[in-house]
Amino acid sequence: xxSTAPVIDPGLTFASVTDKISSIVLKRKTSLAxxxxxxxxxxxxxxxxxxITNLVFVGIGLWGVNVPVAWGVDILNFVWWIGIGHAGTLxxxxxxxxxxxxxxxxxxxxxxxxxFAVAQxxxxxxxxxxxxxxxxxxxxxxxxxGIWPQFRSPLMWDVFAVSTYATVSAMFWFVGLIPDFATxxxxxxxxxxxxxxxxxxxxxxxxxxxxxxxxxxxxLLAGLATPLVLSxxxxxxxxxxxxIIPGWHATIFPPYFVAGAxxxxxxxxxxxxxxxxxxxxxxxxxxxRHMHNMAKVMLATGLIVGYGYIxxxxxxxxxxxxxxxxxxxxxxxxxxxxxxxxLILCNIIAPQFLWIKKVRSNLLALWVISFIVSIGMWxxxxxxxxxxLHRDYLPSSWGMYEPTQWxxxxxxxxxxFFFTLLFLFIRFLPMISIxxxxxxxxxxxVEE
Amino acid sequence: xxxxxxxxxxxRRHATPLYGVIAEFEGPADLVHAARKTxxxxxxxxxxxxxxxxxxxxxxxxxxxxxxxxxVFIGGVVGxxxxxxxxxxIEVIDYPLNVGGKPYNSWPAFIPITFEMTVLFAxxxxxxxxxxxxxxxxxYHPVFNAPNFAMATRDRFFLAVEANDPxxxxxxxxxxxxxxxxxxxxxVEV
Numbered sequence: 049x050x051s052t053a054p055v056i057d058p059g060l061t062f063a064s065v066t067d068k069i070s071s072i073v074l075k076r077k078t079s080l081a082x083x084x085x086x087x088x089x090x091x092x093x094x095x096x097x098x099x100i101t102n103l104v105f106v107g108i109g110l111w112g113v114n115v116p117v118a119w120g121v122d123i124l125n126f127v128w129w130i131g132i133g134h135a136g137t138l139x140x141x142x143x144x145x146x147x148x149x150x151x152x153x154x155x156x157x158x159x160x161x162x163x164f165a166v167a168q169x170x171x172x173x174x175x176x177x178x179x180x181x182x183x184x185x186x187x188x189x190x191x192x193x194g195i196w197p198q199f200r201s202p203l204m205w206d207v208f209a210v211s212t213y214a215t216v217s218a219m220f221w222f223v224g225l226i227p228d229f230a231t232x233x234x235x236x237x238x239x240x241x242x243x244x245x246x247x248x249x250x251x252x253x254x255x256x257x258x259x260x261x262x263x264x265x266x267x268l269l270a271g272l273a274t275p276l277v278l279s280x281x282x283x284x285x286x287x288x289x290x291x292i293i294p295g296w297h298a299t300i301f302p303p304y305f306v307a308g309a310x311x312x313x314x315x316x317x318x319x320x321x322x323x324x325x326x327x328x329x330x331x332x333x334x335x336x337r338h339m340h341n342m343a344k345v346m347l348a349t350g351l352i353v354g355y356g357y358i359x360x361x362x363x364x365x366x367x368x369x370x371x372x373x374x375x376x377x378x379x380x381x382x383x384x385x386x387x388x389x390x391l392i393l394c395n396i397i398a399p400q401f402l403w404i405k406k407v408r409s410n411l412l413a414l415w416v417i418s419f420i421v422s423i424g425m426w427x428x429x430x431x432x433x434x435x436x437l438h439r440d441y442l443p444s445s446w447g448m449y450e451p452t453q454w455x456x457x458x459x460x461x462x463x464x465f466f467f468t469l470l471f472l473f474i475r476f477l478p479m480i481s482i483x484x485x486x487x488x489x490x491x492x493x494v495e496e
Numbered sequence: 497x498x499x500x501x502x503x504x505x506x507x508r509r510h511a512t513p514l515y516g517v518i519a520e521f522e523g524p525a526d527l528v529h530a531a532r533k534t535x536x537x538x539x540x541x542x543x544x545x546x547x548x549x550x551x552x553x554x555x556x557x558x559x560x561x562x563x564x565x566x567x568v569f570i571g572g573v574v575g576x577x578x579x580x581x582x583x584x585x586i587e588v589i590d591y592p593l594n595v596g597g598k599p600y601n602s603w604p605a606f607i608p609i610t611f612e613m614t615v616l617f618a619x620x621x622x623x624x625x626x627x628x629x630x631x632x633x634x635x636y637h638p639v640f641n642a643p644n645f646a647m648a649t650r651d652r653f654f655l656a657v658e659a660n661d662p663x664x665x666x667x668x669x670x671x672x673x674x675x676x677x678x679x680x681x682x683x684v685e686v
Contacts, residue, residue: 062547062651188586196586200595205608212612216619223623227649231547234646250633253640254648256531256544258630260554264564265626269619276615283608486548494528494552 053340055150056488057332065333065485069478070235072328078475081327086471092464099457100175108178110454116440117433117449122172124429125459127284128312129169129466130210131305131425134277135313136162137217140224141273144266149488150341153333156481157324158317159221164469165316166214168462173206175458202286209283216276220269226252227262227483281306288432294375295436298363304356311349311395312425314342318418322411324474333480336409343408346421350399353428357396371441379435383448388431394424513686515638516541516658517669518645519678524550527653530676531556534657537672541661545639545654567625568618575617579610642684656684 060068103110113120136158143151174180186207188197197204229249236242252258285305288296318339325334364376379388398420401407408414434449473479486492521527524546531544535558544553554560583606587593592600627633639645639656648654655678657669666683673681 066547066650188582194591196591198593198595199583199587199609200598200602200605202608205612208609208612212616215616219619219623223626227548231649234649246635250627251635251637252632252649253637253645254545254547255630256546256550256553256557257559258632259546259549260559261562261564261626261629263549263551264562265622268565268568268622272615272619272622276612279608279611279615286608483548492524492548492550494525494550 053335053337055335055337056153056485057335058490060332060485060489061491062486062489065489066231066235066482069333069480069482069485070232072474073232073476073478074235074237074241082471082475086468086475089464089467089471092460093468094461094464095457096461096465099454099461100171102454103175103458104180108176110452111458112450112452112455114447114449116445116447117437119433119437120449121430121451121455122176122458124426124433125462126169126172126176127305127429128426129165129172129462130213130284131281131309131312132316133162133165133169133213133217133313134281134306134309135317136160136165137213137220137273137277138310138313139317140220141270141277144270145274148341150338152484152488153330153335153480154317154321154338154342155484156221156224157321157479158313159217159224160470160473160477160479161313161316161320162217163214163221164466164473166210166217167469168466170210170214171462172458173210202283202290205283206287209280213276213280216269216273220273223262223266223269224481224484225477226250227254228478228481230254231482232478278306281309293436294369294371295360295364295379295432298360300356300359300363304353304359307349307352307356308425308428311346311353312422314346314349315418315421315425318342318346318414319422320470322415322418324479326411328474328479330480333485339411339414340408343402343414346418347399347402350395350402350421354396357392374439375436378439379431382435382439384431384435384438387427388435391424391427391431394420395428398424514659514666515641515684515686516656516661516664517666517673518639518642518654518656518682518684519673519676520644520680520682521653521655521677522679524553524653526677527655528552528556530655530673530678533676534655534672538663539657539661539669541658541664543656543658545645545648545656547649547651547653562629564622564625564629568622571621571625572614572618576610576614578617579613580606582613583609638684638686643682644680 111120111122113122136155139151139158140155140162144155174183177183186197186204197207199205226249229245230252233242233245233249236245282302282305285301289298289301291297321334322339325331361376361380364372367373379385398417401413401417407417438449439446519530521530527544527546528550531542531553534542535556540558542557544550544557546553584601587602587606588600594600598605639654642654642656644652645654655673657664657673659666670681
């Protein structure tokens, strides 16, 4: 047996788990570092609002997109963000079904990350519409124009997939929080917080009958979220794969996108939990076992993604189609070849260090690799979106694409918004599921 | 009270209506044991309260069946039908549009949305079904009056025997709960 590190510090009890996690929200003085981090995130969030305001006034010409590259950084950011979200659902739903007890310490946080990442993702396609105030046209509702959306289009599938995903993730997250709201209600000392958490807890009292139905609902939600998360990135990949653009029209896309999403998501979970557990002293809850396991998931999905790249190149060659062959040649040797090789370096070479146990045990190394993978996954989508589009079938329609400062403004702005939400989350809600932590304590065993 | 037994640990005067009697336990094993014994003694309107879900506890109080899976299944079926036939109605009946010669009822293209609607409806059924069956939100409940009940969301375990149990006899219940290792037994008013 290897990786014998415990999933939870053996010295913890019901009382200490409850007090330690709830005190971060209720008692601990908000640190200067929190204010500092929040201020920076909030400032960047303003950049997003500025960009959006400008975009609505001027139009999407503000972004660098134009024919032939009509999908630029903003569609790739959509894919990037939504992919990040997928690790949260994987941790909370799939690992629950697989009875992986170690998921318990990180699922709440990962679900919050999912929700906030999906919120960022959702903004890109909406503002990409050009007339975002008409976005409700995407939904089928009886209207005076007498027209309906076109359901044969993957873009409509996307609307349903992403909105369902956001809704179900939010419900799953909220349901998971109900018993913890009750804990906070009973621990809070100030009246406003008692009322606030009391309302959110909806009168939860830990009744055995309630728990029984609750556990059933939670399990069923996990069972529903599991195929859902796979469907979402599959449908995102259909946005590409259903089109007849060289490099997009490939059957490998759905599994390769899903693996990439989980890969990027675990990288983001590591990126965030490594500093957070240190800062809030949560090493007893999020142990080295978690770090090892997440690193291994990252390595495994990274290898699947690597296989995806190889197959993409192979398909290009094996198709015998000159456009496909040119596309893959152009990726490797064309004007964007630097992006391609940087992507290979970030996504295939960098994670290979995770084979070494010493690297998995070194938090700094793990953090750096996660950062590199996050960049790599961004580059992957850049390569897919831009290199396939910029060389159209007719050389007369060839062009180059460069993101403008407003593309970057939107990207950096959504990072700011993401972190703004995350900072508020860790300040006002328990970032570790308290009631689920109690279930994995040794004293929770009922011997018969 | 029609009991012939001598007054026990503490005698109750019926000033306010009684919800029941609640016993406090230190650990999950004590609670499950007490719940099982209380059930065996013939009490049916009993309920346990714990800071985390205990599978054995709901079995001990005789609560093992819930209609929730059926509700979720029905929700899923309704979602699937609604998803498919919404698309069928729009693309075949109300707004037929020839796209690249594809049939009006292009069923493979309708599957992704049908699937998403299935999951959406089933998930809503799971969450709303759970809340409705649990009668939540419920801002007030008598057990919140029990002393120390705030600890039920931390590290204390409670067992309540409700006054509307056909067998309920106040002093007898108190005695039973005390004999089962409760650290404290209290009356709960409605």
